[in-house]
Structure formats: C-alpha cells, structure tokens
Amino acid sequence: MNDATSLATSYDVAIIGGGNAALCAAMTAAETGASVLILETAPKPYRGGNSRHTRNFRCMHSGPLGPLVEDYSEDEYLADLMKVTGGKTDEHLARLAIRSSEECLPWMQDHGVHFQPSLSGTLSLARTNAFFMGGGKSLVNAYYRTAQKLGVDVLYEAHVTHLELNDNHIDWIDYTHDRADHRVTAKSVIVASGGFQADTDWLTRAWGPAAQNFLIRGTPYNRGVVLADLLDQDVDSVGDPTQCHAVAIDGRAPKFDGGIVTRLDCVPFSIVVNKNAERFYDEGEDVWPKRYAIWGRLVAGQPDQVGYVIIDAKSLDLFMPSVFPPLKSDTLEGLAAEMGLPADKLRTTVDTFNAACGDTSKFHPTELDGVTTTGLTPAKTNWARPITEPPFYGYSLRTGVTFTYLGLKVDENAQCSTPSGPIKNLWAAGETMAGSILGQGYLAGFGMTIGTVFGRIAGREAAAYAN
Numbered sequence: 044m045n046d047a048t049s050l051a052t053s054y055d056v057a058i059i060g061g062g063n064a065a066l067c068a069a070m071t072a073a074e075t076g077a078s079v080l081i082l083e084t085a086p087k088p089y090r091g092g093n094s095r096h097t098r099n100f101r102c103m104h105s106g107p108l109g110p111l112v113e114d115y116s117e118d119e120y121l122a123d124l125m126k127v128t129g130g131k132t133d134e135h136l137a138r139l140a141i142r143s144s145e146e147c148l149p150w151m152q153d154h155g156v157h158f159q160p161s162l163s164g165t166l167s168l169a170r171t172n173a174f175f176m177g178g179g180k181s182l183v184n185a186y187y188r189t190a191q192k193l194g195v196d197v198l199y200e201a202h203v204t205h206l207e208l209n210d211n212h213i214d215w216i217d218y219t220h221d222r223a224d225h226r227v228t229a230k231s232v233i234v235a236s237g238g239f240q241a242d243t244d245w246l247t248r249a250w251g252p253a254a255q256n257f258l259i260r261g262t263p264y265n266r267g268v269v270l271a272d273l274l275d276q277d278v279d280s281v282g283d284p285t286q287c288h289a290v291a292i293d294g295r296a297p298k299f300d301g302g303i304v305t306r307l308d309c310v311p312f313s314i315v316v317n318k319n320a321e322r323f324y325d326e327g328e329d330v331w332p333k334r335y336a337i338w339g340r341l342v343a344g345q346p347d348q349v350g351y352v353i354i355d356a357k358s359l360d361l362f363m364p365s366v367f368p369p370l371k372s373d374t375l376e377g378l379a380a381e382m383g384l385p386a387d388k389l390r391t392t393v394d395t396f397n398a399a400c401g402d403t404s405k406f407h408p409t410e411l412d413g414v415t416t417t418g419l420t421p422a423k424t425n426w427a428r429p430i431t432e433p434p435f436y437g438y439s440l441r442t443g444v445t446f447t448y449l450g451l452k453v454d455e456n457a458q459c460s461t462p463s464g465p466i467k468n469l470w471a472a473g474e475t476m477a478g479s480i481l482g483q484g485y486l487a488g489f490g491m492t493i494g495t496v497f498g499r500i501a502g503r504e505a506a507a508y509a510n
C-alpha cells in the first residue's frame with residue numbers, strides 16, 4: 044500500500060474516511076488517472092469503520108446475478124424500502140441507489156469482493172441480499188488491496204478536523220497526525236466519514252441523558268467531527284438527530300464495536316420486561332427480521348434504557364445461540380435475583396402472562412402462528428406460550444445504535460451545497476449522507492448499497508472536476 048508516510052502537498056482528490064464509501068470513491072477516482080489520498084482516522088488494524096462489520100449488500104437484479112437467485116425489481120425494492128421508512132424516503136435518490144445497485148455487484152467482484160453462495164433456508168434473503176465471503180472485513184481488505192494497486196495514498200491515524208469553506212469552495216483540509224497539525228490541499232474533496240453515533244455528547248444533546256446508556260454497535264471513530272465542522276459552516280444538512288438505526292442487543296456487549304454477534308434473536312419466544320419487571324410491548328408482533336430494528340427504540344424508552352428477556356427451557360433452542368450465555372436459574376425468583384429484578388413483581392408478571400395464554404397446539408416458531416394471549420395488555424399476538432418449564436433463562440437488553448441519519452444533504456451527483464448553491468468541489472458518500480435518502484427506518488443491506496452507489500458517483504464526479 045501506499046501507506047503514506049510522506050504525502051504529496053496536493054492531490055486531485057482527497058477522501059475523508061476509510062470505509063466502504065471512501066474506498067469505492069477512491070478506486071473510481073484513481074481509475075480515471077486522478078491522484079487520490081485517503082485520510083483515515085483509525086489505526087490500520089481498525090480501518091474500515093462500520094463497513095468491516097457488515098455481512099451483505101441489497102441488490103436489485105432482473106435475473107439471477109452472482110449469488111442472487113430469481114429477480115428483485117426496482118419497484119419491489121422500493122416498495123420494501125417505503126414500507127420500513129413509512130414513506131419517509133427521497134424517492135428520486137432511492138430509485139437511483141436501487142437502479143445502480145445492479146451494476147455494483149459485478150463491479151464489486153471486479154474490485155476483489157467474493158460473494159458466498161446463497162444461503163439455503165433463508166429464501167427471501169437469497170433473492171435480495173448478497174453476502175460477502177469473509178464478511179465486511181474481507182471486503183474492506185480487498186478494496187484496500189485494489190486501491191493500493193491503483194496507486195491510492197492512505198494515511199492512517201489522520202484525524203480530519205476542519206475543511207476550510209470559502210465562496211462555496213473547499214480551500215484546504217486540516218488534520219492531526221502523529222501529534223502534530225497538518226494541512227493538505229486537493230482539487231476535489233469527498234466526505235465519507237460516517238455518522239456521529241460514537242459521540243455520546245452529541246447523542247445526549249439529541250436524546251437527553253438516556254443516550255449515556257446506549258451502546259454503539261460499530262466503530263468508535265465515527266464521531267461526526269467533519270459533519271459538525273461542515274454544519275457549523277452552513278453546509279446544507281438533512282435529517283433529525285434522533286433518527287438512527289438502532290437495535291436491542293445483549294446488555295453485556297462492549298460500549299463500541301461489539302458488531303453483529305451481540306444481536307439477540309430470542310425476543311419472539313420470550314416475554315420482555317423493564318427494570319420494574321413490567322412488560323411493555325408485544326414481543327410476537329411479527330417475525331423477527333421485520334421487527335428487530337424497532338426494539339432499539341423500545342428499550343430506549345424504558346427506565347434506565349434497559350430491558351430483560353425471559354424465556355424457559357422449551358424455547359432455548361429456537362433461536363441462534365448468543366455469544367454470551369444467558370443467565371440461568373431453576374426458579375423464576377432465582378433468575379430475578381441474578382438479573383437484579385424485583386422477584387415478586389416478576390412472578391406476578393409471569394403468572395399473569397401465563398394465565399392469558401391459551402391453546403398452544405398450533406405453535407410454529409418460524410411462522411406467524413396466531414398463538415396469542417387473551418385479555419392481556421400489551422398482548423403477545425404470536426408464539427405466546429406459558430413460561431413454566433425450568434430452567435429459566437434471561438438476557439439483559441440495551442439499545443445498540445448502528446448509525447445516525449442526520450447528515451449532509453446531497454443531490455443525485457452526491458454533491459454538497461450551502462443555501463447559496465452547490466459547493467464546487469465537495470461531495471459526500473455513505474452514512475454521512477444516508478439521511479438524504481432515509482428519513483427513518485432501515486432496510487437490511489441498504490447501508491452498503493448507499494455507500495457503494497454514492498461512493499462511486501462521488502469518485503466519478505470528484506475526478507471529473509479535478510481533471
């Protein structure tokens with residue numbers, strides 16, 4: 044790699060960030076012959092931001108494509124997106140991302156990404172989401188290798204602090220490296236430095252003190268430093284600071300970078316209570332892939348932003364094993380003690396729930412089975428079986444933020460603007476502009492679609508401007 048130790052004083056294209064969006068932009072720009080610099084704040088072993096945690100990419104296709112079976116049309120993809128965002132989607136940019144995703148898959152393969160054969164048993168995903176062989180870490184490593192061959196310079200531990208904006212033009216980039224301040228100029232600049240989810244103070248300003256209890260599923264480096272700097276200079280933004288992708292994860296996950304393994308899939312077979320041992324939502328509302336993303340917010344709304352999942356022995360084998368073993372006791376009271384829950388109250392909640400369960404003969408763990416409670420608030424509308432069979436198991440849940448949506452507003456050329464018009468030499472790609480498309484909600488695999496499509500567009504436009 045041109046792991047740059049000495050940099051040129053000026054580049055055609057400088058890119059801030061070192062994840063998927065940055066790398067797609069860098070390779071695209073370098074292929075036109077432009078000189079390209081990546082400034083990545085993370086040390087090399089942690090390069091690749093949230094992208095290194097990913098597993099798949101959602102892709103439109105009009106017939107079998109790579110590992111993807113059958114077809115997935117633009118309209119079906121858009122309808123799926125509209126459903127999860129409740130229509131809060133920029134349709135023009137969404138269609139652009141969706142339509143372009145089809146040509147991205149072979150492009151990704153050409154740039155070193157390998158895909159796994161489609162997963163049996165998950166038919167809908169085999170049609171819609173292409174899984175990376177070796178996960179996001181392999182994808183990121185492959186892209187760095189390709190960027191190296193294309194002559195891209197990469198400087199790690201280069202923390203960008205400021206882009207100097209004058210008359211809708213970025214004049215220079217300030218960054219720190221090796222405990223010193225530095226400045227570099229570039230004809231074109233691309234921001235691909237993610238959301239601000241790792242800045243707890245910013246999350247706290249948006250969410251209040253509750254945010255102190257959130258866990259961040261990905262990189263600690265996406266702190267929104269460049270985003271804040273640009274917003275301070277009146278660059279157009281989009282989105283609401285409380286909107287984000289958040290899921291409920293194992294409460295024992297680390298504060299940062301726990302990644303995909305801290306997810307828990309047991310909620311549909313459980314009851315979930317808050318710290319007062321009270322249920323607060325229908326655990327069986329829908330199949331888990333359609334509901335997992337609402338539980339981050341549900342837990343965020345509970346006292347101390349914590350939830351507790353309770354299951355019994357008959358449900359333990361119905362979901363993917365957790366990375367940390369569950370707490371376990373032969374009695375509910377024992378489990379309550381281990382989990383720090385009021386034992387009497389938990390006993391009452393479980394007894395009331397059990398009494399509201401009816402005929403369970405139609406229980407079916409992988410389908411909406413209609414096995415529901417009667418006369419209970421909130422109801423559990425599927426998979427409602429009494430919790431009676433010891434041992435009893437429990438997990439704590441916390442809100443795990445994936446990425447925030449407040450970001451830079453871009454047009455179909457990924458170009459940024461101020462109220463007085465386009466910024467001549469500034470583009471944005473990936474999480475930092477995802478709010479331009481997503482107003483709320485999330486469709487699995489769409490983050491990598493946005494980053495790949497808009498990374499390539501930004502790279503193309505930035506190189507064209509520089510040349």
Ligand SMILES: Cc1cc2nc3c(=O)[nH]c(=O)nc-3n(C[C@H](O)[C@H](O)[C@H](O)COP(=O)(O)OP(=O)(O)OC[C@H]3O[C@@H](n4cnc5c(N)ncnc54)[C@H](O)[C@@H]3O)c2cc1C
Pocket residue numbers: 059060061062063064065082083084085090091092093094095096097098099100101201202203204235236237260261262264265266267268269301302303445446472473474475487488489490491492494
């Ligand atoms: C656990 C987990 C699983 C996920 N799974 C999937 C999935 O399977 N499919 C999917 O589509 N999406 C998934 N996502 C979302 C996905 O990771 C993001 O949408 C996508 O990776 C964003 O890419 P990006 O390049 O914009 O940001 P990132 O990959 O996060 O890259 C941002 C980069 O900017 C750098 N940076 C930040 N600030 C600065 C600064 N001031 N100066 C210099 N550099 C800076 C960071 O170090 C980082 O390298 C997942 C996210 C997580 C956390």
